[in-house]
Amino acid sequence: MHGSEGKDRRHSTPEVDLRSKLFPRVIGSLAIVGVMVGLMIGRLTTPEPTELQQVDVMDDGLVVWFNNEPKIHGEQIDGTVALLFDAQGKSAKGQLKLNQRDVNWRVRKSDQGLLLTLVAARPLKGKWAGSEEDDRWRLEIHLQEQ
Incomplete structure (x- = not known):
């Protein structure tokens, strides 16, 4: 190793890289x-978020309209009916009559989505069922006194 000559390729001098510097x-x-095309395809295939469109009052409950089917978690806690929707929307409140008695309802935003609560002076029981109608999702909530 007296010099950097490459006579028999046993010296510490690195070999000349013959690859083009444009390859990297x-x-x-x-x-x-590739990443940009993947992001564009992902953006096109992402479904639109579920959104609460309107709340209608009917004789024995409510009709809640969404642009598509939301995930629903419902409970009846101490005579109150509470439904949690995995959706977006505006807060709202109102009142309906059930057997000549007032029932207050309220939609508010929570950490997991929208929370609909129905409260009355007497304990309530609720049943709900959803169906697709006119390219929208309709959820009917029927109430009864316990």
Whole structure:
């Protein structure tokens, strides 16, 4: 190892790289284009978020309209009917009559989505069922006194 001569390739001098210096740039460009195309395809295939459109009062309960079917979790706690929707929307409140008695309802935003609560002076029981109608999702909530 007296010099950097490459007589028999046993010296510490690195060999000359014959590959083009553009190869890493081409691979990097292809990776960036691939990521961008993937993001565009993902954006096109993402479903639109579920949104509360309106709440209608009927004789024995409510009709709640959504643009598509939401995930629903419902409970009856101490005579109160509570439904949690995995959806977006505006807060609202109102009142309806059940057997000549007032029932207050309220939609408010929570950490998991929208929370609909129905409260009356007497304990309530509720049943709900949803169906698709006119390219929208209709959820009927029927109430009874316990």
